[in-house]
Amino acid sequence: MENGTMPSYFYFTLFKEFVHLRYFILIVTLLVYLSILLFNVIILYVVFKERSLHEPMYILITCLSVNDLYGSTGFFPRLIIDILSNTNVISRSSCFVQIYIIYTYAISEYTILTLMAYDRYVAICHPLKYHRLMNSKIITLYIVIASLYSMFSMGLIVFLTARLPLCGTDIARLYCSTWSVVRLSCGVSTSTNNIIGLFVTTTAVFLPAFFIFYTYVRILIICQKSSKEFRGKALQTCLPHIISFVNYSIAIFCDIALSRLDSDKIRIAALVFSVEFLVFPPFCNPLIYGLNLPEIRKHILCLFQRSKIAQLPE
Template sequence: MENGTMSSSFYFTLFKEFVHIRYVILTLTLTVYLAIIVCNAIILFVVFKERSLHEPMYILISCLSVNDLYGSAGFFPRLIADLLSDTNAISRPACFVQIFTIYSYAMSEYTILTLMAYDRYVAICNPLKYHKIMSLRLTARYMAMASFCVVFSMALVIFFSAKLPLCGTDVTRLYCSNWSVVRLSCGTSTLSNNILGFFVTTATVFLPAFFILYTYIRILIICQKSSKEFKGKALQTCLPHIVSFVNYSIASFCDIALSRNDSDKIKILTIIFSVEFLVIPPVLNPLIYGLNLPEIRKKIACLFRRSKIGHFIE
């Protein structure tokens, strides 16, 4: 390819290394994707069906499920198609659509976890002001503002990346990532892309992470000064959020740290962490909230009991 030409397609090169076990991977992929759809759909159905769960905390949990379904839709269908394909080619527009979907999912995950941490912080540290600060209307506004920031940030990233002249077509990942495309550029500086990427990562990952840590430290301080009963209830509602935050943070930070490393010695590790944040949270989140939060667990149990009774009557 000539320097500076725009490629019409990209090619995922990693699939060639797994061609001998691609049907095993395909089976696992279909199983995981189906589990993600079913588990998150149950959470959404229960939260929206039960009026008692129409509270900010549960609405944010349902937003997390919607986001997990959204991110999974940007990754799994394409992965399944590539496992069944011999060319593993993706068009340039489709590649940037996938970048937008996966990165906006990742940013939104942190945004929702941040709002969930703030919700718990207000409920535990300022309970008398909770309904004024975290009403359903204000929660919807927070989500709308956060979504706008995510879309605007990703539109900027895609705009700068799409303008780059490229001298290659090989993407060394299982999906299109921004860095895997930017690194193919030639004949022009990528400094502006790197600065923008650093700013967006700091604003949407590191700052929310520090804020979440701060809120949970404040919650723990309050719990230490409170009764055992209060401490137990507070930690019961916070534990699912903490587990989700820790799991997602580890996966995200490892992916960021390893994304620019091409060493063959850690290639497998890089591949694992590059997909972990797209696979584990969408599966783990509905299980955590469905099993650990009493209100959701009770409603899910009632739902299954009703379905069994209805089936028996029929």
């Protein structure tokens, strides 16, 4: 088509390739989604219930769990519907709502990881200033500013994308993404979308990644000058964050790089990394923090012990 239109629906084309595995994929998807809900709700319950955990580090962990639940809810229910559907159609409005949810989740995930890195940096490198630089009011202010930025930036991107005339309706992904819709445009220049997208990617992904890398270089320098006991405690609190950061960074960078390539040879790789970016962080983060941080692990074990005692017959 030469003249672009504003289609009312989009079609997910990848589901046709896996129709023979429909019910197996459905079972796996349901198990993963229910696990994500359970694991993150446990983290939220434990941190909110225990007053001793009402500290910046644990508050940021709850923010990570809330954000993971938010992103998962924007992806999994729609995925389950599409697995069961024979048409795999999504309305235009639902597509843009999904784009908004998934990418505000993505931006917020990096923002929270950045705040967690800053929290560890202040605690280890400037311990005497910690309570002045990191308290509940300052943490709340940081989170509000970060949330407003992700909402505004993605709102602008969705607005610019929704105005594009399109010459197609097929999306070769498991969910709606900005680039999958932009590439369907015709008859108009997408340079504005590309510039805004590059700016948001730089400020929401690359700059936070650079800042996190800088904080850990500084932490490493301090640890080298400190005692073995100090290094052990620092590693214990930083290791979960490092694992989460590396896991999420690999997924998001590969998704950014592979999403703009249109080749059958890498389609499966792009599919895997797009799913990893939306599935593994929400699934792994509560396990990483619940198992590696002694305070959270202790309270989770107490929670399960109390539940077992309550089930015993009188």
